[in-house]
Amino acid sequence: MKRVILFVLTNLAVMLVLSIVVNLLGLNRFLSSAGLNLGTLLVFAAVMGFGGAFISLLMSKPMAKWSTGAQVINDSPDPGHQWIVRTVARFSQKAGINMPEVAIYEGEPNAFATGAFKNSALVAVSTGLLQSMSRDEVEAVIGHEVAHVANGDMVTLTLIQGVMNTFVVFISRIVGYVVDRMILQNKDDAPGIGYYVSTIVMDILLGVLAAMVVAWFSRQREFRADSGAAQYMGQRQSMINALARLGNLDPGELPKTVQNMGISSRPSGLMALFSSHPPLEDRIRALQAQ
Numbered sequence: 213m214k215r216v217i218l219f220v221l222t223n224l225a226v227m228l229v230l231s232i233v234v235n236l237l238g239l240n241r242f243l244s245s246a247g248l249n250l251g252t253l254l255v256f257a258a259v260m261g262f263g264g265a266f267i268s269l270l271m272s273k274p275m276a277k278w279s280t281g282a283q284v285i286n287d288s289p290d291p292g293h294q295w296i297v298r299t300v301a302r303f304s305q306k307a308g309i310n311m312p313e314v315a316i317y318e319g320e321p322n323a324f325a326t327g328a329f330k331n332s333a334l335v336a337v338s339t340g341l342l343q344s345m346s347r348d349e350v351e352a353v354i355g356h357e358v359a360h361v362a363n364g365d366m367v368t369l370t371l372i373q374g375v376m377n378t379f380v381v382f383i384s385r386i387v388g389y390v391v392d393r394m395i396l397q398n399k400d401d402a403p404g405i406g407y408y409v410s411t412i413v414m415d416i417l418l419g420v421l422a423a424m425v426v427a428w429f430s431r432q433r434e435f436r437a438d439s440g441a442a443q444y445m446g447q448r449q450s451m452i453n454a455l456a457r458l459g460n461l462d463p464g465e466l467p468k469t470v471q472n473m474g475i476s477s478r479p480s481g482l483m484a485l486f487s488s489h490p491p492l493e494d495r496i497r498a499l500q501a502q
Contacts, residue, residue, distance in 0.1 A: 226263075229267065230264060233259060233263065234259055237259075239252060239256040242256055243385070248386065248389045250386075253385055254378075254382060256381070257381035257385070258378050260377065260378075261376070264377060265374040268370075273313075273326055273327045273334045276334060276336070277315065277334070280317040281317055282315035282316065282336045283315055283316055284313050285297060286311075286313060295347075296316070296337065299351050299354050300314045300335050300358060303444045304361075307361070307440070308362065309361055310330075312327070312332075312334055312335045313334045315334060316338070316339060316342070318338070318339050320340045320462055321338060321340040321461040322338050323337040323353050323357050324336055327361070327366060330361050333361040335354065335357045335358060335361065337353065337354065341353060344461055345457055349454040350454075351445060352451040352454040353441075355442075356437045356451065359437040359440025359441055359443075360433070360437045369426065372425070376425055376426055377422065383414065383418060384410075384414035384418055388407040392404050392410065424485050427485065427486050448502060455492050455496050455499075456492070456496060459492045
């Protein structure tokens with residue numbers, strides 16, 4: 213419940229900020245009695261699309277800590293914690309990035325990486341993962357998360373999300389205008405009910421398609437992160453073993469803000485099209501084929 217509340221409140225806050233910005237800049241006045249100003253609409257769509265994506269990215273690290281209860285362990289004297297920190301440090305050095313913050317959180321077997329910049333990221337592992345896997349397997353999972361950071365996956369997916377958000381906002385309002393002014397023949401200065409209903413419907417339909425596109429790109433990044441972990445370790449078997457182990461475990465559900473950067477998820481059927489992670493069997497086969 214805490215994660216859901218934080219997610220909802222964060223999105224409401226983002227939308228409020230963006231609404232204030234577009235009002236102050238006059239970007240919301242793309243529709244008038246004179247017609248539809250496509251240039252202003254495009255800027256409005258870009259601000260709403262990229263603005264929301266980048267604000268979420270900038271907030272991703274503190275939000276991940278709050279929503280999971282993750283505790284940073286970089287300076288912990290605990291021997292087990294020190295081993296995790298040393299592992300992250302070793303892989304970070306190989307990847308050529310600055311040392312991330314390292315954290316542990318209570319939860320089912322999973323891990324994630326997040327942060328707006330690759331040189332100030334966060335890598336977190338769950339207690340369930342540490343209890344369920346051997347050290348070699350945990351190392352492989354950590355390598356996978358460090359590879360996400362080194363590959364700049366957080367920023368890449370944010371850019372893709374921004375493009376898709378812009379597309380959704382831009383097209384849905386054009387469709388709304390066409391329905392309202394050309395099909396329903398609304399002659400008033402203000403948009404009619406046809407505009408608002410059509411825009412909402414198109415936002416939903418195009419949003420679903422956009423989510424599928426973003427999820428597809430996310431799945432491709434998972435294969436690359438698996439390969440990166442194998443490269444850092446100097447062999448691929450530990451990553452294969454970790455993925456096989458995950459197949460017998462329940463990874464639980466990560467907060468929406470870090471779901472794409474987790475180690476595993478388990479969708480099925482139609483929902484697989486919206487999954488940020490490929491099936492574990494496909495990931496294992498891709499590693500074996502290298």
